[in-house]
Amino acid sequence: MNVIAPATDDSKARLDRLAGIAERLLERCQARGASQAEVSCSEETGLNVNVRMGEVETVEATRDRGIAVTVYFGQRKGSASTADLREESLDATVEQACAIACHTEDDEAAGLADRELMATALSDGRLSEFDGWHPWAIEADQAIDLALACETAGRDMDPRIANSDGASFGSGSSLSVYANSHGFLGRERGTNHSIGCALIAGRGDAMQRDGWYSYALAAEDLESVGAIGRRAAERAVSRLAPRQVPTGDYPVLFAAEVARSLVGHLVGAVSGGALYRKASFLVDSAGSKLFPDWFAIDELPFLARGLRSSAFDAEGVATREAPLVKEGVLQRYVLGSYSARKLGLQTTGNAGGVHNLQVAANAGDLDSMVRGMGRGLLVTELMGQGVNTVTGDYSRGAAGFWIENGAIAYPVDGITIAGNLRGMFSAIEAVGTDVDPRSHIRTGSILVGRMIVAGEGDAA
Template sequence: MSKAFDASVQQALLESRAEQALRLAKHLGADACEVGASVDQGIGISVREGEVESVELSRDQGIAVTVYLRGHKGSASSTDAGDASIREVVEKAVAIALYTGEDPAAGLADPELMATELPDLDVHHPWPLSTEQAIDLALACEAAGRGEPGIRQSEGASLSSGEGVRVYANSHGFMGSQRGSRHSLSCMLIAEDEHGMQRDYDYTSARDPKELLSAEVVGRRAAERTLSRLGAQRPATGRLPVLFDATVASGLVGHLMSAIAGGSLYRQASFLCDRLGEPLFLDWFTLGEHPMERGAMASSAFDNDGVQTRNNVFIEQGRLASYMLSAYSARRLGMQTTGNAGGARNLRISAPLETRQALLARMGRGVLVTELMGQGVNGVTGDYSRGAAGFWVENGEIQYPVEEFTIAGNLEAMFKGLQAVGSDIDTRGSIHTGSWLIDEMTVAGS
């Protein structure tokens, strides 16, 4: 890897720069100021067909300053965090504030809400990986996949490893810092038979490199997924049950969270405006966040406003229990922040879980969706239409792969039509969920 990254040194440097920016903003007449600063370093390796395609050593830094001046807000940022650049950024933010309209909702979160519990959340696990070692792992991953009978060629394997430090500070006197790391390894392959070519991939991702799957396992799983798609057909058109594989079911959770996000609500751009307390799911379904979960992918003790994060329940026994609000969106809505500036952190579902085979048996006849394409989701109406690929299911058993079809419905109806959640929980991201069985959607195929 490139120049050694000392997280403690970088943290102290960023904190010093944040304090410098706060002092300067006050000197220039700002009523309040907040500063975000970060530095990241990483390595990225791409290989294809047994050859190295690219080696990228990255080191990025940045600082962003927002000032508040008599109800006016100005923001500026720079990728250079030197002394001269900090002065320039603060001066620009102040100058911008002089020309923006007054916004009564603008300003820092209330001082009593600032985070006071800042534990080590076990999210920083550097990987002392040389460039040669990273290349060897990527090549081993690809070789394992290419070695499976039926694989025609490779679209490549990639390894990414990085760590960084972020700091948030404001003129309430709050200073929060967090070190973090993220590592991943992926492989994409192509298989071919008399019906044509198919491609698919697999990956592993974790904060701690010791929790990654082995390169060989990732490669073989990529090959297995790719080979399983050979001979794909177009399914029949009709109203059918749809089983969303765990790898795509997390997207349904993401659409739900977008609909209850403060920005969508105060703009009246959500189908869930003014729906607090109403049932959206059956009463066995609960969804919440756990931002202080140790070692998880989105853990943080403070949000992007410096507010103490907390466990929030968004769906409780099927009912919409809480919106997802920052300090600004809460003011716009006449509510209180939920500590979600920057989004939800570590979403977890509480529900009875069923095995994949049990879900297929319950479905009987329908489609198992393993891939989604396109952006056909309307957050205002909840209308949902996506291109898809997956497998046809008959009598509770997978029969053959299917592709080139569309699934359509409405998110509210899909949520109410959720029949069961699988025990095949995908833990690679910040949303942990198993497969979702929806009672009925429009499947448009042949």
């Protein structure tokens, strides 16, 4: 990889400017009679490159910004937004938000999060940062070279690589300020960088596609372009000559990169919006045992270089380290203040989502888990949206590898795996140490002891 040079850093001055805008907007909201108000200001920059078959396809530099204003007149709410920072546009945005509030109905759950829950250590506008700011001073021609080198490494890896879906490079930064009429003002800044490659192995009807990518907040944490390309090639070639498997009930091992989707389904089912709408199979499940005794998930919002680290949520509420699942028991829901009020509960500091979930491991790496499962299915790709969060029914297309005698026997595709999430959660037998670092849901591979695998014919 080329030498990584830090970008010239004027981010604090830009954050000061956004903070000044937020404070002025709050003053204007209050001058127009709003009982409460909140303002979000953001600015994002990015460079994205796509290449394919040794040729440049796209180069895109972006610079976006946005201002969102929400006002409350009692329990009537109005919101408006703009990307125009001229004073007349900011005035018009406040006017629009106030006008909208005048035409809405009272909502008993509306309003800012409670004042005493604010992240008070940041109320003076100090920066909330957990080693997540690593700007990269890279020019477009350098980014193109990296993407081309990644694709070339993959294409040269194996003669069976016949084509390419291309390689990509991305680098971006974001600045944000959130302020409200409780006197809270918080600032955040972050960066993200990625390199990926997708390749096609085989020819004609026998072609298979797969890829790999690396994603990190700091460029030095990215895998090398050569390693990414070669891994993409290895994954594509490994899928050649797939078979189906006999329909039956088998152990299913979800590789880490797809295992996090299971945790994502849990989070969706215990999130406030689904709960107060009664659109979740886990309504009234806090305090219930959903997983085996050893299973645990913790929320860790203060991780250095964590992909979702923050000292406050989208409402200014202080985040905190807290278990989501402990000894197999669901400890709490995932709530912002609105959904919490609808449920008669208190916010959990999760307006805007969860912050760095860590799933505890009780097994070794993927290879050791494959050896231990004996016979079953290793899933490396999931397709379709066949998950019903109201009932928990789960049915998705899948591809991966068939395991016999603790070793990979052959690739499989064109199959469906099915079950019910409640039953799948209770049937988890192991979580590996092979954590995929590319997500804020940090989990290794997950072994579910028994699922329906629909392939062809009857079970062997």
